[in-house]
Amino acid sequence: MDYFAPPVERLIEEFARLPGIGQKSAQRLAFHVLDMPKEDAERFASAIREAKEKTFTCKRCQNLTDSEECPICADKSRDQKTICVVADPRDVIAFERTKEYRGLYHVLHGTLSPMGHVGPDDIRIRELVQRIADEGTEEVILATNPDTEGEATAMYISRLLQPFGIKITRLAYGIPVGGHLEFVDEVTLTRALEGRREL
The missing domain is CATH 1.10.8.420 (RecR Domain 1)
Incomplete structure (x- = not known):
């Protein structure tokens, strides 16, 4: 019924x-x-339609944009030799909110997932390798999530980029600010110990 x-x-x-x-x-x-x-509903529907019709990926970094090159790639004051590799366009926003990172990005639009039938050809790894070959990149920061798929993707890209002889780094992981040690899992605690730094 x-x-x-x-x-x-x-x-x-x-x-x-x-x-x-x-x-x-x-x-x-x-x-x-x-x-x-009715006008608000039409404006809402129009916003969805316009976003679908006028948003595509930046030819350089694969982030979402409405022009050929996104504003981050077009900003020549940014460090053109460093690329932060993220899985999703939302990750770019998270980094930009910190106002600490001044390099470029590369958006993969996913992570490797054999269980989900997502292989290297299903995400934007080929475009990343081409960029590094063409642009004289000095450092690649692998900033995929610290889950199984994110770790597998980071390891795969790291091995793929080894022949370029560039610096390849991975985000440090640790205890969240405001967290309590008793609630932190063993893997996170181990990573926090490995990534410790001098004060």
């Missing part, structure tokens, strides 16, 4: 397909959209 009119049911189904959105959240979002004034 259908509880909602078919157009409403379809809207709920589309919201439910978004990551992290369950059935109840999808219903809440659908009814919120239905309660919007």
Whole structure:
């Protein structure tokens, strides 16, 4: 038995397909959209359409942009010899918020995952290797997540880049600020010890 009119049911189904959105959240979002004034709903739909039509990847770093080259790659004041490799465009935003990193990025758009059938040709590794061959890069910072897929991706890229003779580094891992040692897992604690530095 259908509880909602078919157009409403379809809207709920589309919201439910978004990551992290369950059935109840999808219903809440659908009814919120239905309660919007018509102009607001049209503006919302237009924003989705425009984002899909006008957003593509930067020819250099693969980050999302609406021009041929993203603003970070176009900024000549940034360190052109250092590339921070991240899995996702959202990771670029996280680094930029720190205002500490002044190099360039390379977005892989995923990580290696044999279980998920994601291999080297499914993410932007080839473009990274080409950049390093062409641009005179001196350091690559591997900043994939410290999970199984992220570690496998970092190791794979590290081995792939070895012949270039450049500096390859991995982000340090440790105890989060405000964390308590008793709640930290053994792997994180081991990494924190390995990555310790002099004060």
